[in-house]
């Protein structure tokens with residue numbers, strides 16, 4: 001079994017948690033609240049900026065121009081096409097894309113960005129493994145959405161689902177996997193271990209990112225249990 005097929009098998013629970021998270025399910029059945037969706041888009045814009053910086057780190061590691069082109073094309077898709085997917089989410093609520101800008105990343109989103117950027121200072125294999133869940137989770141879950149429920153022509157977030165389920169995003173995942181499997185095959189057991197850790201942590205952060213959106217997490221708003229300790233008396 002290939003390295004990435006094994007990851008998919010071993011961490012099937014994280015894929016399921018991604019799929020069944022109430023925020024994703026709320027996008028799917030179009031019941032997600034305006035507050036959560038706008039918070040998500042504001043955060044995700046900044047997350048994508050961090051992701052683009054990781055492509056820069058990847059380019060600095062590119063062993064040949066084939067790899068350079070891979071990162072260049074990935075960056076182009078993110079810059080030119082992904083904003084339309086975001087627009088489709090906020091447009092439903094009558095919110096302008098540019099006003100959904102967040103001033104800074106919320107703690108969970110910042111931790112995810114830090115994790116990816118740190119992986120960009122390890123090997124190319126570790127960086128790619130940290131970036132894979134971003135592609136894979138969205139492409140997999142939106143494709144499953146089409147297989148199971150099919151967001152119809154009237155679905156308010158149709159363009160968002162259509163973008164991630166598109167042939168372009170699906171083939172990007174396939175390309176990531178081919179490249180990572182080759183890097184894993186050439187890596188020693190220690191580096192492969194770091195690749196696995198980088199992948200799992202990013203998968204975890206993908207689920208946590210939904211939670212961040214659903215709970216309206218910011219640096220100002222701490223969970224009530226922290227603000228009002230119940231065990232204090």
Ligand SMILES: Cc1ncc(C[n+]2csc(CCO)c2C)c(N)n1
Pocket residue numbers: 044047048051074077078082133134135136138139164169206209
């Ligand atoms: C937290 C978070 N994780 C993953 C994605 C999805 N995503 C980001 S870049 C990219 C490749 C295509 O440009 C994909 C699939 C997201 N938007 N936000």
